[in-house]
Amino acid sequence: MFPIRDHNPSSIRPIVTWTLIAINIVIYVLTLPGSQTGSTVWAYLALYPLAITNNELLYGLLTHMFLHAGFMHLAGNMLFLWIFGDNLEEQMGRIGFLAFYLLAGLAAAGAQIAAAPYSDIPMVGASGAIAGVMGGYLLLFPRAKVDILVIFIVFFKVFTLPAWVMLGLWFGLQVFGGFTVDGAGGGVAYWAHAGGFFAGVVLALPMFLRRGGTAFWRRTHGQPPHPQAEYTRIPRVTRR
Numbered sequence: 001m002f003p004i005r006d007h008n009p010s011s012i013r014p015i016v017t018w019t020l021i022a023i024n025i026v027i028y029v030l031t032l033p034g035s036q037t038g039s040t041v042w043a044y045l046a047l048y049p050l051a052i053t054n055n056e057l058l059y060g061l062l063t064h065m066f067l068h069a070g071f072m073h074l075a076g077n078m079l080f081l082w083i084f085g086d087n088l089e090e091q092m093g094r095i096g097f098l099a100f101y102l103l104a105g106l107a108a109a110g111a112q113i114a115a116a117p118y119s120d121i122p123m124v125g126a127s128g129a130i131a132g133v134m135g136g137y138l139l140l141f142p143r144a145k146v147d148i149l150v151i152f153i154v155f156f157k158v159f160t161l162p163a164w165v166m167l168g169l170w171f172g173l174q175v176f177g178g179f180t181v182d183g184a185g186g187g188v189a190y191w192a193h194a195g196g197f198f199a200g201v202v203l204a205l206p207m208f209l210r211r212g213g214t215a216f217w218r219r220t221h222g223q224p225p226h227p228q229a230e231y232t233r234i235p236r237v238t239r240r
Helices: 015-030 036-045 049-053 060-066 071-092 094-115 127-140 163-180 190-210 214-220
Strands: 002-006 145-152 155-162
Touching: 002 071, 015 060, 015 071, 015 094, 036 060, 049 060, 049 094, 060 094, 071 094, 071 127, 071 190, 094 127, 094 190, 127 163, 127 190, 145 163, 155 163, 163 190
Parallel strands: none
Antiparallel strands: 002 145, 145 155
């Protein structure tokens, strides 16, 4: 189950969002597993919580956001950024959105380091920064429609959910994973996801309050300030 699109079209060319996606793809290609040079660069630029705790290799706080551990890791992150990034970029402006993205990524890294400060397992991925984008999106557009693709054994179907349901469920799963999985043991950095999401809400809060806070929700009904896109329904398909 994963989102494939929202119904919230942007009226701008999201140059920053496109550029971030391009940079992540290029760096992934340059650091492909199996390449000795690529693997060396990957290991050098990753984030190591133990090193940060010892005030070393601090550049990893930034560089880890542009590294990925595999194709599916990259593809999933870029899909989420593609879906939710353009709308925040439109609301915040290009410079504001870039600053927001990087600050959310730093906050996400801080959350994971706080959860496992002595871990020497490298941390990589744009997930924390993109989680921040998702948190900001939730605050501004809680009732925007998001299409979710559900694949179950021999069939798949697209369901449309309000953003608050999809993003709220995603956040809850990250918190649950954070409490039930040992953060020092590697795998998914759940606290980075949860921390980035929370940071995104906090960072978007000043803009939300300038627009009237809950009065903004009452004016917009939690939906985008323009007609939502409508798509042709994808029928349920059974694989044989």
